[in-house]
Every structure is written in C-alpha cells, then in structure tokens.
Amino acid sequence: MSIADPWAPLPFSLRQLQYALAVAELRSFRGAAERCRVAQPSLSAQLAALEDALGLALFERTPRRVLPTGAAAELLERARRVLLEATDLLAAARNARDPLTGTLRLGVLPTIAPYWLPHAMRRLRAAFPRLRVVWVEEKTAVLADAVRTGSLDAAVVALEAPLGELEREALFRDAFVLAVPRRHRLARGRAPVRLDTLDGERVLLLDDGHCLREQVLAVCEAHGAHERGELRATSLPTLVQMVAQGDGVTLLPSLAIETEARRAPLVLRPLLDTEAARTVGLVWRPRSALGEALRRFARVLREAPPRGRRDPSRTAS
Amino acid sequence: MSIADPWAPLPFSLRQLQYALAVAELRSFRGAAERCRVAQPSLSAQLAALEDALGLALFERTPRRVLPTGAAAELLERARRVLLEATDLLAAARNARDPLTGTLRLGVLPTIAPYWLPHAMRRLRAAFPRLRVVWVEEKTAVLADAVRTGSLDAAVVALEAPLGELEREALFRDAFVLAVPRRHRLARGRAPVRLDTLDGERVLLLDDGHCLREQVLAVCEAHGAHERGELRATSLPTLVQMVAQGDGVTLLPSLAIETEARRAPLVLRPLLDTEAARTVGLVWRPRSALGEALRRFARVLREAPPRGRRDPSRTAS
DNA sequence: ATCGGCGATAGACATCGTCTATCAGAATAG
C-alpha cells in the first residue's frame, strides 16, 4: 500500500509529531502549546496540518475536553517511535563528536542506591571527569519503562527481574545474607547456614513492586519458608527494624548490610546456597546511541566492585 | 548525554535526512538533488544545515568525489530508521483510513512465481478488488533485505530459508517430487520411493543463491546423494531440460511439475519422506503498518492452496 | 589550454511557521 516515491518529501514534520504527542499526553491544546513553548494558535494550525497530511482526525475536539480518536492510538505510538529514533540520531551525533561527556540520566533501584551510589559516583568521577550523572531512584518496572521510552539513558537493576528486550551488562553479584533477631534460634553460631534451615520461619519482605521482594520470595518459597503476609516493609531500613523487633527473619543483600545492620540489633549469617543472590547490572535500550559508551561505563563500574564485608556473620551493635 | 528538553524542536528535518541518504547512496550532490527533485543548491544548503545541526561533517567533499565520513555510517543508518518509521506512520494512517486499498509491493521467489502467481492473483482480485499488487521476482536474500528496508511490503518465500526477524505466516506446504530421465533405473514403476534410493545418484541443482538449491541439497546429502558440481541450472525450466537429457536426477517442487514436466520427457515419482518439502509463506517487517492486513491477506491465500496433481507419478509426454 | 563536470555561493522570491489579537462555544459561579 505504499506506492509513493520514497524520495518524495514527507507531508508532515517532526515538530508536528511532537505537538501531537504533547496534546495526547496533556489532553489540552493550551497545555501542549505551553510545554512546547509555542503560541496555542501555532500548535492548533500545525496539528490541523498534520491531520490533513494523514487524512484523518487525531483528536476529537469537544469544548472542555480533547480526546484521541480511535485511529490515534497506533499513530501516536508510531509518532513516538519516529521521535525516539530522531533524538537517538541527535544523541549519536553528539556522542560521535565528543564521547562520554554531557549529562547521563541513570536510574537505580532503591535497594541499591543508598549503599552503592556513593562508591559508584566516586569511580565514575575519576574515570569520566567531564561526565555529569543524574540519578533517578525507582522500582524496576518504572526504570525499565523509562529506559525503553528514552527518558532514561540506562539503569542499574537486578538482572533477574523481567526486563524485556534491553541490552545488559552484569556489574557484580550481590549475595543474600540471612538476618534474624538477636534471640532467634538461628542467632547462635556464625557458621554459614543452609536455606533449608528456614523451613517454617516467618519471612518478612519488602512491599509489592520491589524486585528484591520477588527474588527473596522465590528463594524462600523453594525452601519451605513462607511470607508473613500482614507485614510488608516499604524500604530496607524499615525491614531491618522489623526483623530486629522479632517480627520474623529476612534475607538482606550483602550490599546493604554494612549500612543497615549497623543500626539494629541483628544477627547476620551467610548462606551456603550460592543461588541466593542477585546480579546487579546495567541495562539500556538496544539501539541507544550510547551503547558503546555504556559498555565502557560498565567496565569501569565492574572493575572495582563494592567491597562487601568479608565476614558478615557477626552481631551488629 | 541527553540533557535536552524532549519537547524542544529538533534541529533537523526529515527532508534533510532524505537528502543525506540520497547523497550517501548516489555519492553525488547533483544526482541526489535530481532524485529528490530539488535544485542542487537547495540540497547543498540543507545538507550544510544538517551537518551544522549535528555538529559534524557527514560527507567529505573532494572535487570529483563525495565520501561519507567515518561518523556518517552510523548516523546514516539511524537516519534510515527515522525515515522508515516516518513512512510507516504515513502508511499506517492510510491503512487506518481505507484498509487494503492502494498498491501493495510483493516479492516472490522465481521458483514459485510462474507456477503460483496466476492462481494467487485470481484469488486476491476476487477478495480485494480495490487492491493493486505489484510483484517483484528475486532470490530470498534480496527479498528479505528489501522487506527489511521497507522497499517491499511483503514477500512470498520458503520459510525454511534464513529470514531473520520477520513476521511470517505459512501458506501451504510444497512437497518435493523425484524427477528422473525416461530410461533411468528409477523410471520403472510409479509407486512412491524413499530418498534412500537416491544413494549414489548424481543430483542436479539450481545455481547458488536459490534457496530451493539449499533445501534440496540438504535433503539429498542426508541420504547419500551428491551434487554433480559442474552443472548448475539458472532456472527450473533449464533444470528440467538437463534432467530430461539424462544428466542426472533432481527433486522438483510439486508446484512446478504441472507446468514444467509437461514440456519434457521426464518420469516423476512422489517421495515417501514427508520432510522432503518446503513451506511457502508470507513474510513482512515486524512493525509494518500492514501487519493486520497482511494476515488477512495470508488467510485468503491459504484457504485455497494451489491444487497439486493428485498423482504425479506419470510419464510426461 | 580548454572544456565539462562537480559542489559552493549569492541573491531574489515565495512559502510557511510563528506571533498577537480576537472570536465562538460551553461549563461554571453568583
């Protein structure tokens, strides 16, 4: 159904697509005009021109409300792809001009950020002094989506989570460590334990949406330990407090224990099971302009992993 | 490295990307200008503007020769993607407006076209009277590439060939039939034979690049029959003539036998081995605007497969 | 030495995207 000369000028412009997407998102011409920093009549006119070029209406203008028409959904999705490729082209040009400079927008999990970011920032500043990094803290699903739509350049997540079609580079492995209250039956001894010994224990976990929750849950369920459903922590510090108060046991990522376990009366014991761990890695969009740069980036981050405690089997003060 | 406001206007236009691609392909400003139907100075100016927007030179202008710079290769590839998405958007709009009308550019293998196209065209004309179909005859590799780059809407090929990441819909299975000269030892009898009986036979095949060659070769090698290397036919009619003259044996797709075997003194015998066959199918680009339409298309083509001869075990006149 | 092809430049012109000012319609408030 495409008979047209591929070299003929396209009847619409990238700017028009931006306008359409802005309207679709804000459901308002004025708002979209403001965001695109043009006068509202300009946007109206361009949108009319776009609809004319496509031969169909994209938005139903009822006074007080703007609604995308039925056909609009697919077309807007395609418009998004066009603009994503276009901004990628621009980014690739910038990258070819002066690689690894400018601002990089990185996402990171809340169960990684506080414990690893300072370390990572130090390493990156040393390796890429001209690079400015902006960090965003979000759960896996949000990060993966932001990376896919191009609003983030890359993200640091656990590679075990479902990430879809993203490029990935492992950074380091982060073993889980058993955390129990001081007077717990497993608090005696500091030798590594097997997950089997958790059989029957009440396991406390993070709230829904945290991928760490799913990973720990999977490991525990496989060994007969079940979640205590009523209590879900919204953050690792909270989780640690709950364990310390004797509400149950949990598995903590090694990354966190130095910071967290210091603050609460916990007993930590390493696990014999090597599968009780997550792989922290860097992910980015497959055809991102920064693919090569991000690989170098990952190499720098990987070559000096965070020094974990050599012997986490100790009672924290 | 993307700090820019995503709603800021993009510093280049789709037209400029077309110009750049035209120059890259023709390696000539004048030629590109002619193809794009603009004056050469206009193209020069736009290209200069594009290079300015990207902050780097795309082409090295030596008198007498235009060469893409080092950075240009990746950027031009990205430009191609932008334009492909853009033309897809346009096609999707047209498709949303009036589905299955206009001109469809279809590719088809030379070992399928002559025997199946008339039948397929009849069916399609009946089912989609407003649709005009343009057929292009090429080998698999060329077709797959044309589909990938968007210069064809879809192609009819053997799904056994390596096609990469294309959407596919099977149409019908096309069994191979043994073809031997009249006085050949296998010319006696009309019962189905096993491929084993080809052991030691000299098999004639099509020329390189025909996927039918690879498929038949694979089947034969697996059963001890080897190619007679000096003779390679450039088309099925030639191949049939060669077999008829006693140069060897071959496997012919059922599709072809009605037309081809009628013209030459051959003996045809069906094969017992069901894997001696190819699957003819329709393939198209994953995010093509025509995905849904092409599936309907395939359904129409499939519901009335070409009537093969019920009994191909006969001596052609 | 000259010619013919190349891309770059200059300047005129028209198109088009933008602006400000304003209109028409419809919800809401008094």
Next chain:
DNA sequence: CTATTCTGATAGACGATGTCTATCGCCGAT
C-alpha cells in the same frame, strides 16, 4: 439568568527559511 472564564479556532502581520536561477571556483579529462 447572566457574567465569567475556561476551551480551541480564526485572522492578519511578520519574519524565518527553503526554494529557485545564475554564477563562481575547482579539478580532471580531452
């Protein structure tokens, strides 16, 4: 029930920009 105040569409002016024709300067081929 009317005044207000949102909404998006329209009108007209202005400026930027993409286009054109004409021409230049360059280099290789004749």
